[in-house]
Amino acid sequence: MNPLNFNATCPVPLTQYPHVLLAHGGGGRLMHQLISRLFLAAFSNPLLDTRHDAAVVELPGRRMAFTTDSFVVRPLFFPGGDIGSMAVHGTVNDLAMAGARPLYLSSAFILEEGLPMETLWRVVCSMRDAARRCGVQIITGDTKVVDHGKGDGVFINTAGVGVVEHALDIAPARVRSGDVILVNGDVGRHGMAIMAVREGLAFDSQIASDSAPVHETVRALLEAGIEIHCLRDLTRGGLTSALHEIAEGARLTVQVEEKLIPVREEVHAACEILGLDPFQSACEGRFAAFVAPADAPRALALMRTRNPEAARIGHVAPAAAPTVLLKSAVGTWRLLDLASGEQLPRIC
């Protein structure tokens, strides 16, 4: 008999699924479980446990923010963006969520054997241009090639560092009852843009991704002295997932109103047809800001100078148990629940 070659006192803490499902990366409840029960359980430390988009590290004389993100989007090029620009924007935005000024990025490529060199060049040029626009430099990197069929053309990982030049502590735990919730534009567009292209769904008007850097908007808020309590970018799992993360981190109730949340008509229509929820659809250039009520009008005005669709969508309230509530279009209140995994279109 083979001796046990693993530590028998530490069983795999996930019991319900013996294999990783796609849903474990979908931004819903399964992904949250994976992170909290497996990754946080194994790696726990005070910096990681803040569960912020970027970790803020005290270095001698400086506060730095550090983050990483991987990009596995298919197709590589889509209306409104591509994997290259997204890989830059995503990490720049994660740094911005800590209120940091993004400085340097790393870029690691996992390439699939057979990928046309011309395609890779287009991706690389797009990264170069996006980095230039964001004022960041790509200063280190790595390249791996996997067998044909073992990748999806290109996977990109970027890590980023930025410098924190303000004295605010921007984190979920800083959110207070009464805080006003703002978003910097319409939500759910990136997810529906990708789904429309990927599934060959033809709508009358093309849905373009919202992929964009947001650090300039954040910097404008900071420079205006807005009392920001927390920032969260709305990526996988969309607005719903972000609001849940904040509600849980702050141990408070988040209350938002359906009528106040901006959703473009074409996104709304596509979601209605497919039975999907625009609030659970991913964004790549949107964030929610939790700000002190007195500063909210000024913050919203500043956000609107950059995007007229920016909106005040709700506020934070005390809670016995943290939760997210939505006032529906007909005026009743209900839970805004996390999806289990990826959203699945309904039969009819």
Added chain:
Amino acid sequence: MKFLDEYRDADLARQLAREIHRVTTRPWTLMEICGGQTHAIVKFGLDELLPPGLTLIHGPGCPVCVTPLEIIDQALEIATRPGVIFTSFGDMLRVPGSRTDLLSVKAGGGDVRMLYSPLDALKIAAENPGREVVFFGVGFETTAPATAMAVYQAAQKRLANFSLLVSHVLVPPAMSALLAVPDCRIQGFLAAGHVCAVMGYEEYFPVAQQYRVPIVVTGFEPLDILQGVLMTVRQLESGRAEVENQYTRAVRRAGNLPAQALVGKVFEVVPRKWRGIGEIPASGLGLRAAYAAFDAAKKFGLTGRRVDEFPDCQSGQVLQGRLKPHECPAFGNLCHPEHPLGATMVSSEGACAAYYRYRRLQPAA
């Protein structure tokens, strides 16, 4: 958005609710048939706008929920066979069979693909002549025409590597079966608007007459549902039991005749087991003998098996309107969307999933 916002107008919803309060003089129990209606009722909190004695119970109109365990097990078995491309609508993928679900089969290496139309499965079959392509045909009369079209075209194109695992079900026999139960509490029905868009509503007249229940063909938006409730209550209060059509913008009395003709050409009416309810005579669609070559259960030799439901799951009671989802002892603890005991917790149209998503906590004042 045009054709949508008009039907979600908060002021009109309140006006309809006020009118329902005004005409209601005693308690009534209505059943909305369709899972899409249940989803809208819970999502928009429409039942909160109704008078306290007016109860909505959630009917068996979620195709994912009523697909019997043995057919799901057949699907899982086919999907794990080498060389098979198994295709399905999205929300069947997470439905638990006896041991696993299609998403887990996919994670284990099975070629399981989510489609938006059964006709896409034909395209896949034509592109992969060396592989068996199976489509999981579930749904009510609403989706049956599209499935029928896929089989019809497969026969025309002689696509021998395409087959259908069929579990289509029919609404009127299920309504009759619910009404025939001696202690049935249902006093009126909101009939499923989209089923009627295909089938019309002629077949409801004998049901309304035999059981003395009002049946109102109803749409899916908040104002549709509130108006459907109002029309049903008005009938009950005045002692009428008629078939009425609230959803006039989509439904004609005779329905969609070409769609019905196609369904009749490809399918025949068969007895069908409903998950949580049991077998209901003449309540399903099976392939006619002329199309038997496209029957996946026959092709893969899987007919004639029976599988029992999970003992802790009371979805049958929920589907029959005898139990509200949150009254089930397993609700939210043993049974939740990540670990559903029954299909009513899986599909977003399932009553249990709708309650879990929108109702675990009372809203703040």
